[in-house]
Amino acid sequence: MTKTSILLSRRLNRNNIMAISLGIVYLWFGLLKFYPHLSPAEDIAKDTISILFLETISSNWSLTLLAFWETCIGLLLIINYYQQLALFFALAHISLTFTPFFVFPELTFNDLPFSLTLLGQYIVKNIIIISVIISLLVRTYKSSQNQTITTNSTY
Template sequence: MIENTISKLATWLSRHSIDVLRVSLGLVFVAFGTLKFFPGVSPAEALSVATLEKLSLGLLSGYAAQFVIAAMEVFIGLTLVTGRLLKTGLVVMTGALAGFFAPYVLFFTDLFPGAPTLEAQYIFKDIVLAAAAMVIGARALGARLTPGPSLVFGKPATGPHPAYDR
């Protein structure tokens, strides 16, 4: 009975978990992007604007830079939530993620005057967003998650599983 339940759960998760990840990541991008449309609302506003100013060699600054970032994040989020233009959204997200981590290079001493600042910690969480994007990108390019042998109480139900038996 337990093995049957676990098998059904594994099948359900293999069918739906990446879509749930895609939509939830999209909602995060829409939420954070929407905040940037309103000056003074996003806690990352100053850092994101300063980063885009540097990366664009001063071509974009102030509210124009903030608007571009906001529009880009909302676009990425909407492609993830709806699944439409997903590959385009993932390409844009690749550039955005590079921009997310750029402050570590551009403003390292400001972000780490000793202990990491709140902004440095804020950026650090983007590692999880990048990992989620990799899983979603793999699915968009044709990879599939399929259920393998089920685990019962942390032990493989049938034979060893290389990811869990280390």
């Protein structure tokens, strides 16, 4: 094996691939929101944020903040910088994506409680993203614990 392939194989383990993949999704979805009418989630995001913040933030400003939030999460995950912080922000974000089930059930369900609309299905798939985030958080926590043990044992 060449030195480059060894370094690449160390860098691209399954956890890093999950983090990079998740980062690409966040970056892509975040960048779309910077441009009006490109994101299919634009209207539901604006309406949900409006309700969550009691209509104190304008819809255009809220979408820009969401775009910035998602883009930052994506970049941090891709470059593996402050990954644990990015994962906590991602977990908070993805948890809030379930809000339309409670505030806009007419948009997420055809017939309560099992028949989902396309939007409802779009939201439910976020369970997979939550699983990836939790898996990565567990790994980063265990890694930080191992570093603490190693650091303490050197004294």
